[in-house]
Amino acid sequence: MGYEVGQIVKTKKKHPCGSNEWEIIRVGVDFKFKCLGCGHIVMLPREKALKIIK
Ligand SMILES: [Zn+2]
Secondary structure: OHHHHHHEEEOOOOOOOOOOOEEEEOOOOOOEEEOOOOOEEEEEEEEHHHEEOO
């Protein structure tokens, strides 16, 4: 399954702010996500990112 920038995804684990929805802001070798709850941005290696997305 492919992912694209701007897509909203849910993760298995909630962010400490209580939200589990993230906007994808970068795809590639690394994925970048922005938390829709608090705006926090995280970057993860693709392999790990694909594992945490529901
Ligand atoms: Zn958050």
